[in-house]
Every structure is written in structure tokens, then in C-alpha cells.
Amino acid sequence: MTMANSAFGAGVIVFMALGTAALAYRRGHSLLPWLTLGGLIPIVALPWLFLTKPKRQPGEQPPAGMLPLATISFLAVAGIIGIQVVSAPATIPACDNYFAQSDLKNVVANSPAGKAAGLSIVTLTDIKEVSKTPTEARCAATARMNNTSVVLMDYRFFIEAGQLLIEAHWH
Structure with a gap:
């Protein structure tokens, strides 16, 4: 694995964790557990977050800035993955591929x-x-x-x- 691939992977993990934690915090959950869960297993964390009830009371305003933070984080993940796909070098296929x-x-x-x-x-x-x-x-x-x-x-x-x-x- 090259240094660039490691940096891309770390970027995806950080932004997935940040986005998941921001959404969880907006729904009234604690920030730190969701930051960890979002970074380690986002494929489980995101559905779990949306399938559970929010902890925020009806009428209580969510913290300002969490939705834009989550949106920017997930867009950053999409951008990192897109850059990695576009910049992948050409490889020689097998003859029978x-x-x-x-x-x-x-x-x-x-x-x-x-x-x-x-x-x-x-x-x-x-x-x-x-x-x-x-x-x-x-x-x-x-x-x-x-x-x-x-x-x-x-x-x-x-x-x-x-x-x-x-x-x-x-x-």
C-alpha cells in the first residue's frame, strides 16, 4: 500500500466518523461514541443511527451547524473516493478477463x-x-x-x- 492510498483511507475514515458523529449529535446522541462508531464501522453506524429514535425532545432545536458539517463530511468522502478512482493507474488485464x-x-x-x-x-x-x-x-x-x-x-x-x-x- 502506498503512502497516498494510506492518506486516502485515513481521510475517508476521518470524514465518515465526523459526518456520522455530526448527524448523531444533531439527533441528540453523544458525540464521542458515534465518532468512534462512525470511523470504525460506518456501514453499521449510519443505518443504526437512522433506525433508532432521536434522543432530542420534540420541539427542542438541534445544535446549529451539525447538518452542514455532516453534509460537507460526506461530500469530502465522495470526493476522496472519486479522486482515487480517477487517478488509479492503468493495469494489464489477464488475457481471459x-x-x-x-x-x-x-x-x-x-x-x-x-x-x-x-x-x-x-x-x-x-x-x-x-x-x-x-x-x-x-x-x-x-x-x-x-x-x-x-x-x-x-x-x-x-x-x-x-x-x-x-x-x-x-x-
Whole structure:
């Protein structure tokens, strides 16, 4: 785990704890137990908080600022998770990975040769990983095309300039 991932994880825990505690305090509960519970197991704390009765008496005003604090905390959690998802580096998939196969089918169908002949892959069988490094995977498979032909497919997944690219050849 990298230092950045640890910082993101700590940020999520802190903001989840703060948001849960702010909502609990607004509903009349003690701050410290809900701060702890919200940080350790928010998936239990939040439903429990809303399924139990508030401890605040009817007509009693909730403390000012707790709802905005909770809202900002939960938005911060969403932002941290969003940043982590967007900044995730490209990774090389396994040759037989479902999404890799789907991407390969799209590459073939949208290639100049695929468009000109109206070709697309129907199924891939006998998928084999020929070689794999951290930045490239070379694969081979048998492809049944939509024109009923069966072809040998050589393809590779590689990372260039931080992007996952696919190159395919069939014969």
C-alpha cells in the first residue's frame, strides 16, 4: 500500500466518523461514541443511527451547524473516493478477463479492417497468455467471427503514456 492510498483511507475514515458523529449529535446522541462508531464501522453506524429514535425532545432545536458539517463530511468522502478512482493507474488485464475480451471485440469491430468487412468476434476460445510483463501482455486465441470463419488471433494489451491500449492481428 502506498503512502497516498494510506492518506486516502485515513481521510475517508476521518470524514465518515465526523459526518456520522455530526448527524448523531444533531439527533441528540453523544458525540464521542458515534465518532468512534462512525470511523470504525460506518456501514453499521449510519443505518443504526437512522433506525433508532432521536434522543432530542420534540420541539427542542438541534445544535446549529451539525447538518452542514455532516453534509460537507460526506461530500469530502465522495470526493476522496472519486479522486482515487480517477487517478488509479492503468493495469494489464489477464488475457481471459471478461472486460479484456469485451475490449478486444470492440477493437476488432471498430478497426478499419473490421469496419470494411463488417467483421466482429462472436466467441473467443483456447485463450492463452504468451507472455506478460508489468506493461504488456501478449495473448493468443481462436476467434469465431460473425461471418462463420474461424481465425487465429494474436493480440496484446500494453500501457503507453499511462493508457491501456490493445493491438490485434488475425490470420
